[in-house]
């Protein structure tokens with residue numbers, strides 16, 4: 011059975027005090043209310059990684075993740091944070107290739123392949139994001155584009171290594187817009203991603219990879235999205251900044 015994951019991407023939000031408050035609230039609510047086969051991940055800004063990890067302790071179901079890492083291991087790269095640093099801090103997850111990194115920081119396939127490699131080499135689980143702009147969907151090129159994004163940054167991996175990656179499909183037109191992909195649109199794309207993986211790595215490998223949906227997930231739409239056969243949870247932005255709503259989204263996985 012694939013691992014179900016609900017990851018919160020806090021992006022560049024919350025002061026330190028607010029962040030600690032949010033983590034404590036989520037911890038309490040998830041402990042009390044979330045049962046079963048779901049992993050909760052809090053992807054917080056870099057400075058909050060250690061305090062968040064410390065607040066969570068060695069929690070069996072809630073862990074912490076970074077939102078990016080450098081493609082380099084170390085050196086003169088002012089302002090960057092490396093995968094070996096994250097490893098040394100016991101951070102298990104890292105988001106890579108988020109559309110905001112692609113759009114505002116010029117990240118693309120070849121660079122992201124290097125980031126995926128260095129993350130995996132350091133024992134981190136990459137949450138690799140893909141997804142199309144609205145104009146691409148309107149030209150009916152979204153399937154080809156997402157296949158290409160998956161291919162160019164992941165298809166150099168061995169089958170064994172690929173199985174350590176989590177994929178997140180995040181249509182850019184649904185991010186922060188309140189406009190969610192319909193459950194059918196999400197399911198269709200997730201099935202296409204899985205089929206594309208199967209074409210290179212075989213069905214068993216494709217079936218083992220968790221594919222999350224992201225883009226205006228909230229407590230009201232999570233249940234329908236997560237009920238789709240190929241949707242294995244969510245990568246949640248805005249709604250992850252509210253403990254009640256985020257916990258309700260995590261609960262929607264098993265409901």
Ligand code: 13P
Pocket residue numbers: 019108180184185186187188224225226227245246247248249
């Ligand atoms: P929203 O949930 O705010 O649309 O953001 C989605 C996202 O970008 C998660 O990585």
